[in-house]
Amino acid sequence: MTNPTKTELRGRLTPEQYKVTQKAGTERAFSGEYWNTETPGIYRCVVCELDLFASDDKYDSGTGWPSFTTEIAEGRVSLHSDRKFLIKRNEVRCASCDAHLGHVFGDSPSDAGGQRYSMNSAALILAEHDSDQESTQ
Template sequence: MEQLNLSEAEWRQRLTPAQYHVLREAGTERAFSGHYDGNKADGVYRCAGCQLDLFDSDDKYDSGSGWPSFTKPVEPDRISEHRDTAHGMIRTEVRCARCDGHQGHVFPDGPPPIGLRYCINSVALDFRGREQTGED
């Protein structure tokens, strides 16, 4: 996959301050504050930094965590995983594979059969309804 490498000035120009904080500085939005946590529309969630399709609404579920949660990415190569030891915890950070934008974290407490919970910041995503994508 071709990488999107922009300067910090270019990222600041492209993103809102909230998007920049999450995607480029690995920030986190407050629980239950994001506009996609309760979204039940049919479609695809894309990286807000580069528009790469990351998650499908078919794999979204209500985890009760306050962030959009998914059981898997649309394709395994769309995300990269990194060890995160910030804040005195050991977690697995999830980033967009194209632009390296921080999305959130993946935890091993999701529903069967996969058992994973991709806990993603709404501000790191853009949503396109199925009617906008042209998919059935």
């Protein structure tokens, strides 16, 4: 897939989706569409539709953002050092189109891998399915 131009993205994405994915913005906690949904499915990148996270790996972290314990398959996201706000964080980007998705923190329950992928709802689209359906991407 060829990555769309900024002009194409502005025409296709909402202003919030554009701000989050292209300007590394962060939506307000408890404001995004998916922070508390329990609908089964696959969470995809809003820009390129790459499968990123499974609803089976989503949990309520109490933060107000959709949180996942792991990516759906290795290599779906890339991590980058982020030193905004004078603290070191690990930014999460889509490995396919480089869209900003959120951040990863090491405070998830240890029995779930210890990682909390804290994503912005505006960076995701949910492809709903029955709980026994598998990812195809």
